[in-house]
Amino acid sequence: MLTEDGQHLYVSYHEYNSLIEKLALLVYRSGWEFDTILCLARGGMRPGDILSRIFEKPLAIMSTSSYRAGDGTVQGHLDLAKYITTPKGELSGRVLLVDDLADTGKTLAAVVKTLRENYPPITELRSAVLWTKGHSVFQADYSVEQLPTNPWIHQPFENYDSMRPAELARRWSV
Secondary structure (H helix, E strand, O other): OEOOOOOEEEOOHHHHHHHHHHHHHHHHHHOOOOOEEEEEEOOOHHHHHHHHHHHOOOEEEEEEEEEEHHHHOEEEEEEEOOOOEOOOOOOOEEEEEEOOEEOOOHHHHHHHHHHHHHOOOEEEEEEEEEEEEOOOOOOOOEEEEEEOOOOEEEOOOHHHHOOOHHHHHHHHOO
16 A cells, blocks of 8 residues: 555555565566576565465575665665575576665665576566666566655565564563
């Protein structure tokens, strides 16, 4: 649900899963065939996992990090993993790059540049996200929702960003 001022988007688990299914349909209806899904951890892991199951394709993972401060609300220096984890040896062929959103687009642009420069076995690379914000410098090949007002997206699992084990212990003590 988008707030009246357009500055916050609150997403339920049901809405989140529906967006992933809609993303799968966008890719499917395009007719593009791919060999591997590469998801960006952390945001792309949930969509990547579900797409991997739907399309029956191996899931590779590249860890990235830039939103660390303020319980994950402040973007800082971008770190890209040196290695990609994949069950199929080397990342190659047609690759679908998956993340949750193109916020500023800097992470996706940097990852695409890195993949094109350092992974020559990749013959074709396309990208897929649930949301693209209006100020993004990166436009994914597949995006479910365009968000021209650039709202902060409150994803359903973000309560875990500030939750600690002691709080869970208090919650689950009977």
